[in-house]
Structures are given as C-alpha cells and as structure tokens.
Amino acid sequence: MTQASIKQSWKEKLAAGQALATAGHRLSAEEAFERLDFPTxxxxxxRNTSVKPILETAFGTAQLPRLDAEAVRALRILPEAHLLVFANGVFQPELSQVHPQQGLGLMSLAQAKQSLPELFAQHFESTGLAAGDVFAAMNTAFSQDGVFLHVAKGVALERPIELLNLTVASDQPVLAQTRSLMVLEAGASARVVEGFYHLGGASSLTNPATELLVAANARLDYHRLQDIGSQNFQVNTLAARQGRDSHLACHTLTLTGQVVKNSSRVDVAGQNCHTALNGLYLTQGADHVDNHTHLRHLAPNCQSKQLFKGICADNSSASFMGMVFVDPIAQKTDAYQSNRNIVLSDTAKVHSKPQLEIYADDVKCSHGSTTGRLDPNAQFYLQARGIDKAQARVLLLQSFAAEVIGLVELEEFHHHAMDRVERHLARS
Amino acid sequence: MITIKNLKAKIGDKEILKGLNLEVKAGEVHAIMGPNGSGKSTLASVLAGREDYEVTEGEVEFLGKDLLEMEADERSREGLFLAFQYPVEIPGVSMTNFMKAAVKAHREHKGLPELTAKEFLALMKEKKQLVNMDTQLSQRSVNEGFSGGEKKKNEVYQMAMLEPKLAILDETDSGLDIDALRVVADGVNKLKTKDNATIVITHYQRLLDYIVPDFVHVLHNGRIVKSGGKELALELEEKGYDWLLN
Known part of the structure; x- marks a missing residue:
C-alpha cells in the first residue's frame, strides 16, 4: 500500500464519529497528517525505530468491545482512586468512577468540550502538539475522546487519578487513539497513573497524545505503565508546559510492546521549576522501546533531571534519545540527563544518544550514557555468599531497576511497579 | 576439613598454581604467606569458585565432598567462606536484602525454616556488634561508599552471619589502620571454634600478631615451598622471602 492509501484507510477507521478538535485545529492537523510522510x-x-511493521498491519474497523468489569478491576493499581476507563478509544462511563471534590473537573474530553467549552478552547492543542509529527497530527485531527482533567487554583487533589487505556481486538487488528488534556491551575496538585493494556484478540496500534499544562506553583506527578503485549504497537506523544515555580514529574515504565515509541516534550516556561522525566524499560523477545525526550529550558533558575534505564534481553532493542535545550535567557539552569542500560544477550541492541544544546553561559548541565553487561564481579560476590546464580542475577537487575522506581513518590505505584518488575525479571 | 592435592590452575594461558598441596583440619589456623605474584589470591579465588580460573589438575576435598565440582554458591552453602581482598560495591542492593537472601539460602540448604523478620533483625544486630559495625551501614547498598576499613569489617560481619566451617581471609589486612585491623582480627578470633578452621592469606606478618596461626606456609611460584609453625612468620618478617626462594 502507498502512504496515501494507508493514511486514507487509517482516517476511515478513526474519523467515523465526531472529532474533538475545533474546526481550525482539525483542518490544520488534517492538513499536516496528509502532508507529512511517515517517518523513516x-x-x-x-533513526532507531522502524514504522514498517506498523504500516504493514491491515487494521480492521474497531468493534465496540464488551468489557468484563472483573478483568478491568484486576488491572487497577489504585483501588481508591478516581477512575476513567477507555476501550479502543471509547469512554466507558459504566466502568468509570469519579469521586466529587470541590475544584476537580474530571470527565471525558468529549464531555468537557460540551460542558466546559471555554476551558477546552483555551487549552486544547495549546502546546502545538500536532505540528511537525504525522502521528500527533493524526491524533489531533481525528481523536474523538480521551481524558479531561482540570484542577482549580490552589486545590490539592486528595485521591490520585487512575486512567485505564485498553484495547480489545476481534480477529482483525485494531487502531485506536485517545487525547488527554490535563490542566492544573496555579497552586494545584494532582497525581495521575495511566495504564496501557491490550486485552486480547488480534494486534493493536494505539496512538495516544497527552497535553499537560502545569501553571505557576502547581505540581503534577504523572505515571504511565505500558504493558501492551509483544504483538502490539504504541506511538505515545506527550507535550507539557510548566509555569513558574511548578513541579512536573513523568515516570514511564514500559514492560512489553512490539514497538513502543514515546515522544515527550516539556517546555519549562517559568522560573524556578523542577522537572523530572524518568523511564524504565524491560525489553524481551523482539520488543522494541524508543524513548525520545525534548526538554526545553526557556526560563532561568530551573532544575531538570532525567533518568532512563533499560534492561534488554533476547533479540529486543531499545533506544533513548534525549535533548536538553537551554535558551539564552535560561541562566542558572541545572540540567542532568542519564541513560543506562544492561544488555543480557549478544543479540539485544541499545542505541543511546543524550544531547545538550546550550545557549546560556551560566548553567550546570551534564549528561551521560552507559551500556554494558551485568557486572560479573558483583554476581560472583553474591554467589560467594550462597545465593545461586539465577537469583544473584535477579537481585542485581532488580536493584538496577529500583533506582528509577525509587524516584516514584506515589507509594502504591512504587510498590506495584517494583512488583511487576520483579516478576518480569524472574521470568526473563 | 579441606585437603588440597597437586592443585594446578591457570588463567588464560598462564599457569599460576603449579601443584599445590595443603591439609587443614578443624580447629586450626593456617597462614599462607608469600611475595606478590606467588599465587596467594589465585588460591583463594580457585577455592571460592571464581570462574575466571581453570583448574587443570589436582583435587580438593572439602568435608568429604569434591569441592571443584561445586558452583561458588554451593561451596558457600557447604560452609566455605571467602573474605574478599577487594569487596565488591553493589549499588542498589541493600546490605539487609543481601544478607536476607544469603541467610535464607544457607538455612534452606540445611533444611532449617526461614527466619522471621524479627529473628533476622536480632541476628543482624548481634553480629554487627561483633565487629562494631555502624548500624547505618546495613541500611546502605552493599559496600557502596564504604571506607577500606568498613569494607573489611563488612566481610567479617558477613562471615559472622553465615558461620562458615572454613574461612579464607584474602589479604584482609590490606588497607587497614591498626585500630581497624584489631577490630577485624578480634572478630575473626571470636568466631573461632574447635569445629571450624581459618586460612589467612597475607603478605605481611602484622596480621598474624592478632590472628595467631598454628601453621605458616610460604607460597612461591604456585607451590608451597616451606611450612612451619608461627615462628616462621617472624623469621620471614626479619629476613624477607629471598633466603627461601633461591
């Protein structure tokens, strides 16, 4: 199939109902979608991720799945949290639950467009997410629903928010996308956990996109767990903007996926911000995980930390590309970026490219990258104390992973992540 | 306890042990001395089961079993302990989790039930006192950021936790000031019983003032060239090694 016919086919699958985007955004995003080539x-x-297996998949028309409430409950990490469930991009109100709190607006994005049109118009696509990227343009042009979160000025959310983003295929591969918009007004705070899972049937491509708008003095802790299964694809685009004195932490744990591409862009637009972008990916079989971060320091006196770690087994591969940009105005920036990987086989591959682009002269920026085998001396040391080789290996890999998970402050997610990682490593 | 017969071992193409014989009985302390490059640390590594070394000839019987057939972790569970010359730093693995896993493996091997959390903490506390180990250290990652003295104390602490039948101390005195040396040696002496044995590998006589050996052996060029009582160590201190080697 040609690119044009693939795009036409995808558009038919995705654009059947009412689009979220207002006419202006929709037109320019659709224009970008038509104009831009699929990346090579x-x-x-x-550079390190091929879209070929995605383009070669013949996606069918998504059926509205029947979801078993028990199966959904089993996926939950935070039983007390607010919950929004999406299946194949469609909101599932009967599986969702929002506990009212003054100052909290949490609903599907399609609903927010109806009931809160000013907020929607003010913030949707305000990060300019669609420009220059065919997948993000596709999301912006054709998305029909997703998450809307609004936390009013000065409000601290008591309960965390849990989002379940599910795909269920029939005998044909399914194509689905959601669009999320999270707005924290000045001084607000929220904790969000988003899980991505594929529940069965043929394969899936998900193309979620998320905008995070964190105003002055606000704090957002955003966590995602990607466990979509080794026959499925995800292209996940995130764009965030921070006001002065705000905190933003994004933690991404990727456990499975034939191709998972995470592109995250953060504009640090106000002074005295703290930004943390952390990721842990455990690749097995022929999985491929690609994290691309683009952190732009556009204001002075800000601090950013990025830690991405991977453990790659079998024929799997991973890529990390991180760009830290420091604007001339962003003096006293303190930016740190690190990517560390362990390869467990001769055939696993890792590409790592941390980058700095600095235009201010009074900054502290550092980056580093290491990729290697498990330390045989450490393994021998553990064995010499009676711990068998397999367990020594698991212990060392767990501790390697624990450094990233240790940065998660939300206790339930921390424990869940550690538990999942332990079980994952014990199997590998 | 352990009987080593005609042990030959190489690393790469280089033969380092060239037919070593040694017998150590329960209740004994043996010192192995020798100049740099004589094969002291290789002997320790080969006995502990480090895979970098290839044993080409000879046999080692440990408590009636063929030691060389065992993996490093089996040797430990059977009661052999190596105090490392260079203890390894393991970022991310806490001392507590490390010891928990080790003690559990040893107890399983002996058919003993797993310790409760409370019992385990009590055991750690008791053994830490033996080497005056700072309580803080056990909260930290294994050897990470430990000083030279702390690392060596930590080796003896682990020995106390695992109560080996045979302990091999590989240059345990290196990098220690006199106070730390005394603490480490005290710990080793307190762990000594009539049922266990110790092999002290050292370059200098100094440690042997504190851990008094029953036998002293001089290793040179991969073989034991002289054996004697504790007075041999003093003689070596005075005359050096040259008189023995020529």
Missing amino acids: RRDETW
Whole structure:
C-alpha cells in the first residue's frame, strides 16, 4: 500500500464519529497528517525505530468491545482512586468512577468540550502538539475522546487519578487513539497513573497524545505503565508546559510492546521549576522501546533531571534519545540527563544518544550514557555468599531497576511497579 | 576439613598454581604467606569458585565432598567462606536484602525454616556488634561508599552471619589502620571454634600478631615451598622471602 492509501484507510477507521478538535485545529492537523510522510530511519528522531511493521498491519474497523468489569478491576493499581476507563478509544462511563471534590473537573474530553467549552478552547492543542509529527497530527485531527482533567487554583487533589487505556481486538487488528488534556491551575496538585493494556484478540496500534499544562506553583506527578503485549504497537506523544515555580514529574515504565515509541516534550516556561522525566524499560523477545525526550529550558533558575534505564534481553532493542535545550535567557539552569542500560544477550541492541544544546553561559548541565553487561564481579560476590546464580542475577537487575522506581513518590505505584518488575525479571 | 592435592590452575594461558598441596583440619589456623605474584589470591579465588580460573589438575576435598565440582554458591552453602581482598560495591542492593537472601539460602540448604523478620533483625544486630559495625551501614547498598576499613569489617560481619566451617581471609589486612585491623582480627578470633578452621592469606606478618596461626606456609611460584609453625612468620618478617626462594 502507498502512504496515501494507508493514511486514507487509517482516517476511515478513526474519523467515523465526531472529532474533538475545533474546526481550525482539525483542518490544520488534517492538513499536516496528509502532508507529512511517515517517518523513516532518515528522520533524526526515528533513526532507531522502524514504522514498517506498523504500516504493514491491515487494521480492521474497531468493534465496540464488551468489557468484563472483573478483568478491568484486576488491572487497577489504585483501588481508591478516581477512575476513567477507555476501550479502543471509547469512554466507558459504566466502568468509570469519579469521586466529587470541590475544584476537580474530571470527565471525558468529549464531555468537557460540551460542558466546559471555554476551558477546552483555551487549552486544547495549546502546546502545538500536532505540528511537525504525522502521528500527533493524526491524533489531533481525528481523536474523538480521551481524558479531561482540570484542577482549580490552589486545590490539592486528595485521591490520585487512575486512567485505564485498553484495547480489545476481534480477529482483525485494531487502531485506536485517545487525547488527554490535563490542566492544573496555579497552586494545584494532582497525581495521575495511566495504564496501557491490550486485552486480547488480534494486534493493536494505539496512538495516544497527552497535553499537560502545569501553571505557576502547581505540581503534577504523572505515571504511565505500558504493558501492551509483544504483538502490539504504541506511538505515545506527550507535550507539557510548566509555569513558574511548578513541579512536573513523568515516570514511564514500559514492560512489553512490539514497538513502543514515546515522544515527550516539556517546555519549562517559568522560573524556578523542577522537572523530572524518568523511564524504565524491560525489553524481551523482539520488543522494541524508543524513548525520545525534548526538554526545553526557556526560563532561568530551573532544575531538570532525567533518568532512563533499560534492561534488554533476547533479540529486543531499545533506544533513548534525549535533548536538553537551554535558551539564552535560561541562566542558572541545572540540567542532568542519564541513560543506562544492561544488555543480557549478544543479540539485544541499545542505541543511546543524550544531547545538550546550550545557549546560556551560566548553567550546570551534564549528561551521560552507559551500556554494558551485568557486572560479573558483583554476581560472583553474591554467589560467594550462597545465593545461586539465577537469583544473584535477579537481585542485581532488580536493584538496577529500583533506582528509577525509587524516584516514584506515589507509594502504591512504587510498590506495584517494583512488583511487576520483579516478576518480569524472574521470568526473563 | 579441606585437603588440597597437586592443585594446578591457570588463567588464560598462564599457569599460576603449579601443584599445590595443603591439609587443614578443624580447629586450626593456617597462614599462607608469600611475595606478590606467588599465587596467594589465585588460591583463594580457585577455592571460592571464581570462574575466571581453570583448574587443570589436582583435587580438593572439602568435608568429604569434591569441592571443584561445586558452583561458588554451593561451596558457600557447604560452609566455605571467602573474605574478599577487594569487596565488591553493589549499588542498589541493600546490605539487609543481601544478607536476607544469603541467610535464607544457607538455612534452606540445611533444611532449617526461614527466619522471621524479627529473628533476622536480632541476628543482624548481634553480629554487627561483633565487629562494631555502624548500624547505618546495613541500611546502605552493599559496600557502596564504604571506607577500606568498613569494607573489611563488612566481610567479617558477613562471615559472622553465615558461620562458615572454613574461612579464607584474602589479604584482609590490606588497607587497614591498626585500630581497624584489631577490630577485624578480634572478630575473626571470636568466631573461632574447635569445629571450624581459618586460612589467612597475607603478605605481611602484622596480621598474624592478632590472628595467631598454628601453621605458616610460604607460597612461591604456585607451590608451597616451606611450612612451619608461627615462628616462621617472624623469621620471614626479619629476613624477607629471598633466603627461601633461591
């Protein structure tokens, strides 16, 4: 199939109902979707990730799935949290539950467009997410629903928010996308956990996109767990903007996926911000995980930390590309970026490219990257104390992973992540 | 306890042990001395089961079993302990989790039930006192950021936790000031019983003032070239090694 016919086919699958985007955004995003080519390895940010297996998949028309409430409950990490469930991009109100709190607006994005049109118009696509990227443009042009979160000025959310983003295929591969918009007004705070899972049937491609708008003095802790299964694809685009004195932490744990591409862009637009982008990916079989971060320091006196770690087994592969940009105005920036990987086989592959682009002269920026085998001396040391080889290996890998998970402050997610990682490593 | 017969071992193409014989009985302390490069640390590594070394000839019987057939972790569970010359730093693995896993493996091997959390903490506390180990250290990652003295104390602490039948101390005195040396040696002496044995590998006589050996052996060029009582160590201190080697 040609690119044009693939796009036409995808558009038919995705654009059947009412689009979220207002006419202006929709037109320009659709124009970008038509105009931009699918990325190839010649594109800098896709150098290590091939879209070919995605383009070669013949996606069918998504059926509205019947979801078993028990199966959904089993996926929950935070039983006390607010919950929004989406299946194949469609909101599932009967499986969702929002506990009212003054100052909290939590609903599907399609509903927010109806009931809170000013907020929607003010913030949707305000990060300019669709520009220059065919997948993000597709999301912006054709998305029909997703999450809307609004936390009013000065409000601290008591309960965390849990989002379940599910796909269920029939005998044909399914294509689905959601659009999320999270707005924290000045001084607000929220904790969000989003899980991505594929519940069965043929394969899936999910193309979620998320905008995070964190105003002055606000704090957002956003966690995602990607466990979509080794026959499925995800292209996940995130764009965030921070006002002065705000905190933003994004933690991404990727456990499975044939191709998972995470592109995250954060604009640090106000002074005295703290930004943390952390990721842990455990690849097995022929899985491929690609994290691309683009952190732009656009104001002085801000601190950012990025830690991405991977454990790659079998024939799997991983890529990390991180760009830290420091604007001339962003003096006293303190930016740190680190990517560390362990390869467990001769055939696992890792590409790592941390980058700095600094235009201010009074900054502290550092980056580093290491990729290697498990330390045989450490393994021998553990064995010499009676711990068998397999367990020594698991202990060392767990502790390697624990450094990233240790940065998660939300206790339930921390424990769940550690538990999942332990079980995952014990199997590998 | 352990009987080593005609042990030959190499690393890569280089033969380092060239037919070593040694017998250590329960209740005994043996010192192995020798100049740099004589094969002291290789002997320790080969006995502990480090895979970098290839045993080409000879046999080692440990408590009636063929030691060389066992993996490093089996040797430990059977009661052999190596105090490392260079203890390894393991970021991310806490001392507590490390010891919990080790003690559990040892107890399983002996058919003993797993310790409760409370019992385990009590055991750690008791053994820490033996080497005056700072309580803080056990909260930290294994050897990470430990000083030279702390690392060596930590080796003896682990020995106390695992109560080996045979302990091999590989250059345990290196990098220690006199106070730390005394603490480490005290710990080793307190752990000594009539049923266990110790092999002290050292370059200098100094440690042997504190851990008094029953036998002293001089290793040179991969073989034991002289054996004697504790007075041999003093003689070596005075005359050096040259008189023995020529």
